[in-house]
Amino acid sequence: MSVPALEVRGLEYAYPDGTRVLRGADFHLHPGERVALLGPNGAGKTTLVLHLNGILTPDAGDVTVAGLAVQQGTLKEIRRRVGIVFQDPDDQLFMTTVRQDVAFGPANYGVTGAGLDRRVQAALADVGMAGVADRPPHHLSLGERRRVAVATVLAMQPEVLVLDEPSSNMDPAGRRELADVLTGLEITLLMITHDLPYALELCTRAMIMNDGRIVADGPTAELLADRALMSANRLELPLGFDPAFARRD
């Protein structure tokens, strides 16, 4: 059995105002897996993500990335291994040009000069955005900003890519283009989404989170076809969408 690319055990967390958000989350991802994290609003999905690279420190439980525990002395290496693409690309893209934004991560890890240029060009090419390197991020469409946001993380050559609602507010073409980018990446992927057809298309495995716990974990098509499970966790498929029909082997 390989070492999990990401392992979360008994994670518990309460915000300073006392609101308990995580109540013992447990799961692990194997290298190369693409997994969707589903669940209703307020389930704790985004809070969980902020634990994966040590932005938040759990009250109990632990996170390990390829065998390396997330703790004070390992945060720098952990943040290189776990790349998080936040929900709003305007939070992710904070520099004045796309090139500077993509270079920001690797530069923080000491990559400079021609090596840094290569990283930036390769990451932008991976997401099909090589032509916008010198443009300000706020002059791009939402779809383009999402792809550039993915590039900012890919430039750090992470082992696990975590995406927080990557398809939200996207038009169909932008959604499709991002799906093409994500399916082309050979990387362990954890994707938070409310877009269930997107989860089915991109991830063979899904987990459902509710009330701070992982309440279901299995093949995406099977979970989506379980009406009782879906209803209990406030998940609904689009009208007329049949996960069995759309299932990809």
Next chain:
Amino acid sequence: MSAGHAHALFVHGHSRVHRLPAQVKLVALVVFVVAVVATPREMVWAFAVDAALVSAAAAVAHLGPRFVAGRMLIGAPFLAGALLLPVVGGGARVVVGGLWLSLDGLWGAWAVIAKGTLGLAASIVLTATTPVPDLLAGLSRLRAPALVTAIAGFMVRYLEVIAGELHRTRVAMAARGYEPRWAWQGSALATSAGALFIRSHERGERVYDAMVSRGYQGRLPQLDAPVVTSSDWVHALALPLCATVAAVVAVIA
């Protein structure tokens, strides 16, 4: 909304002035302004030389006189203040157009207007030929404090985002019939400004999380290596050095 505040001052072009590195142009601007300020106010010919130099730079950058004059209107309120100097100034007085005006005040007003106008015109040539991100990178290469350039960069980056949020808030208010005409009807606007501040603060926290997630440890990395040739320096400094020579001659004379 997406017109691009970051490039609002920049005029696209491929002139020699456009192509000069930003740090070189910044140094040239500072040297020029210092030379203009150091020129004695009585040496009118020296200011004429400076005006000719700025006009030449604008011409090389393909910036027309009407364009530069239009942008210089921003300085009008400040320069108008100088017109009070002849009225309130002391010392000897002369009759100009039927008014008893202070001679020293007249020279003072001339100095403020001439030096302010020349400095403003040179700044317009710089900002019209250099995108804001390049200006910030230039400042960074000139070893301006990293914190200052970082704050300026974030301001440029998020100005449009926040302006967009403000615009959406105003549209939402107008859609519900809110059209304030008088100051005392503006409480909802004040409330929305407060909400905008909170939202911007929360965005700041999310941006910081995104930075930390990519290895930020309190110091922004230096991303742009300086690429400046001696030819760039010669071209950029030729103009301010002429102004400096004019100023030196004016001082000696």
